[in-house]
Amino acid sequence: MIENESVATSLRPAGYSALIERYGLEVIQNWHKSFVATSGAHRVDSRGEVVEEIFSFRYWPGDSLGDHLEFALKYDGTNLGILAALFYVVDTDDFLGYLRSKPTGKYTRRLWFLYEFLMGETLPLEDLKQGNYIDILDPKKYYTTPMTLKAKRYRINDNLLGGRRFCPTIRRTNKLRSFEDTNFQKRSQQVISSYSPEILKRALSYLYTKETKSSFEIEHIKPNSTRTERFIALLQLAEHEDFCDKPHLIELQNRIVDPRFRDCDYRTNQNYVGETVVWQKEKVHFVCPKPEDLYDLMAGLLATHRRMEDGRVSAVAQAAVVSYGFVFLHPFRDGNGRIHRFLIHNILARRGFTPPGIMFPVSAAMLKKAIDYDSSLEAFSRPLMAQVEYSLDTEGLMSVHNDTAKWYSYMDMTSQVEALYGFIERTINKELAEELTFLANYDETKRAIQEIVDMPDRQIDLFIRFCLQNQGRLSAQKRVSHFDFLSQEEIECMERAIPLKSLGKN
Numbered sequence: 001m002i003e004n005e006s007v008a009t010s011l012r013p014a015g016y017s018a019l020i021e022r023y024g025l026e027v028i029q030n031w032h033k034s035f036v037a038t039s040g041a042h043r044v045d046s047r048g049e050v051v052e053e054i055f056s057f058r059y060w061p062g063d064s065l066g067d068h069l070e071f072a073l074k075y076d077g078t079n080l081g082i083l084a085a086l087f088y089v090v091d092t093d094d095f096l097g098y099l100r101s102k103p104t105g106k107y108t109r110r111l112w113f114l115y116e117f118l119m120g121e122t123l124p125l126e127d128l129k130q131g132n133y134i135d136i137l138d139p140k141k142y143y144t145t146p147m148t149l150k151a152k153r154y155r156i157n158d159n160l161l162g163g164r165r166f167c168p169t170i171r172r173t174n175k176l177r178s179f180e181d182t183n184f185q186k187r188s189q190q191v192i193s194s195y196s197p198e199i200l201k202r203a204l205s206y207l208y209t210k211e212t213k214s215s216f217e218i219e220h221i222k223p224n225s226t227r228t229e230r231f232i233a234l235l236q237l238a239e240h241e242d243f244c245d246k247p248h249l250i251e252l253q254n255r256i257v258d259p260r261f262r263d264c265d266y267r268t269n270q271n272y273v274g275e276t277v278v279w280q281k282e283k284v285h286f287v288c289p290k291p292e293d294l295y296d297l298m299a300g301l302l303a304t305h306r307r308m309e310d311g312r313v314s315a316v317a318q319a320a321v322v323s324y325g326f327v328f329l330h331p332f333r334d335g336n337g338r339i340h341r342f343l344i345h346n347i348l349a350r351r352g353f354t355p356p357g358i359m360f361p362v363s364a365a366m367l368k369k370a371i372d373y374d375s376s377l378e379a380f381s382r383p384l385m386a387q388v389e390y391s392l393d394t395e396g397l398m399s400v401h402n403d404t405a406k407w408y409s410y411m412d413m414t415s416q417v418e419a420l421y422g423f424i425e426r427t428i429n430k431e432l433a434e435e436l437t438f439l440a441n442y443d444e445t446k447r448a449i450q451e452i453v454d455m456p457d458r459q460i461d462l463f464i465r466f467c468l469q470n471q472g473r474l475s476a477q478k479r480v481s482h483f484d485f486l487s488q489e490e491i492e493c494m495e496r497a498i499p500l501k502s503l504g505k506n
Helices: 016-023 065-076 080-089 092-101 106-119 174-181 184-193 197-218 225-237 246-256 291-310 315-329 336-350 362-368 370-385 405-409 414-452 457-468 476-482 488-496
Strands: 011-014 032-037 043-045 051-055 149-151 156-158 272-278 281-287 390-392 398-400
Touching: 011 016, 011 065, 016 032, 016 065, 016 080, 032 065, 065 092, 065 106, 080 106, 080 405, 092 106, 106 156, 174 414, 184 414, 197 225, 197 336, 197 362, 197 414, 225 246, 225 336, 246 336, 281 370, 281 390, 281 398, 291 315, 291 405, 315 336, 315 370, 315 414, 336 362, 362 370, 362 414, 370 414, 414 457, 414 488, 457 476
Parallel strands: 032 051
Antiparallel strands: 011 032, 043 051, 149 156, 272 281, 390 398
16 A cells, blocks of 8 residues: 555554553554544555555644544444553553543443453452443444343443454444345345245255255265255254254254364364465465364353343354354364254354345355355454464474464454355345246146157156257167157157256256
8 A cells, every 4th residue: 555665654543553562562453543643634655455544633632542542432442352462561650640641432442341351350440339330332333132131230231242262343334234225134035035945845845955955065075865864954953953053063063074073172172274285384374273272262162152142143244153152163073064054054054144045055155156155254264374383293293382372262253254244145036036937847848748649757857857958959879778668750749848947946
């Protein structure tokens, strides 16, 4: 953004940028960076993933810790990860001096609450005795839970989505507001309303299979029929059982992986996602939390699930937080990706977002939009990898050398919620609509063929399949081997009854 030296020397970092520089913080960058210029007009550069905003000199907050903390909350937002890193290294007396200078200020009270919340410590300050309660997060700017906890000490409404062990944030971006304005539940009802109950029942069976195959294919796995049927059986339970507790997750993992890789508890080894480039050379894409940090993180994730559900937070936001949070924590040796995608269905179905008797093949949308799916994962993994210090031995075993728990505990999951909304939109408008249209057209085609020649259903299905494989025509070889009892005139009439455009699906 800064194009020449004269411009660069006229800018001073403010808010989080100033605090990161001053205290040498190792953090995942905030979505918003602030600078104050000595001259010039206010401007914003929103190219790329980070918004850089340059304020005029009148906005300079001052040089103290409190000055930049207030500026950060006001203009950069609430970044729990950066605040946690800062509170661990900041001089406590310096911070206390700031708090005592404005004991009832709205930013002071929020920072006081967040310090004790993130650090798990109580500062030597008296409880506030009067004043209105204020929200820790502005519901207009963040997804929050309406079931707030009254923190009397600070006269704060705790409307965070989670607790100290795991607490994600989701910003209400323009993109998310637009998705919220689209009534996806109404749209899905419109898609299915014109089809008969018989077609919807048959579609559900197709959708279960499609979702299963897509979820495995994302990981380049070709499951045998037993594993496929097991996964379909689990999808059928998604609407009825809450799988977001430890026993259910372990049971889920045991039912979808090869029996040799079943776990009886969370992993106790350091794992990572990577690929072998050459002999004894691994390309690491993502480093998972240390096993000693995993139990608290998973307990925090599951508590967040319950808090979001009890507070009736957006079902899509909840599904994104829990499913992506799960795959980022990677609690098992195998099956994490499939469980991650299964949890999306589990939450959407139980929250009533998915119409009864229908499921959304979200994995099919992810598979067809693989770049978007990878981007939703890399939105967290890419900046994380810049912070993690690790080494691999000759056998590919990893050791992580720095403290990493704080980066997994306080994720900004805005990108993941946006991505899931996008996959759901495609699922409803394309995957679901196409599946239902295909089945309806297929039934019409079968009836038309039945009127030409009264054949058993299995042979009609075979005839249609052979024609679709050969650009709408029955090959001479297939005619001899399977349909030698048909006349040439009958075959030509049957071929004309097959609409290639509406049946030509993968």
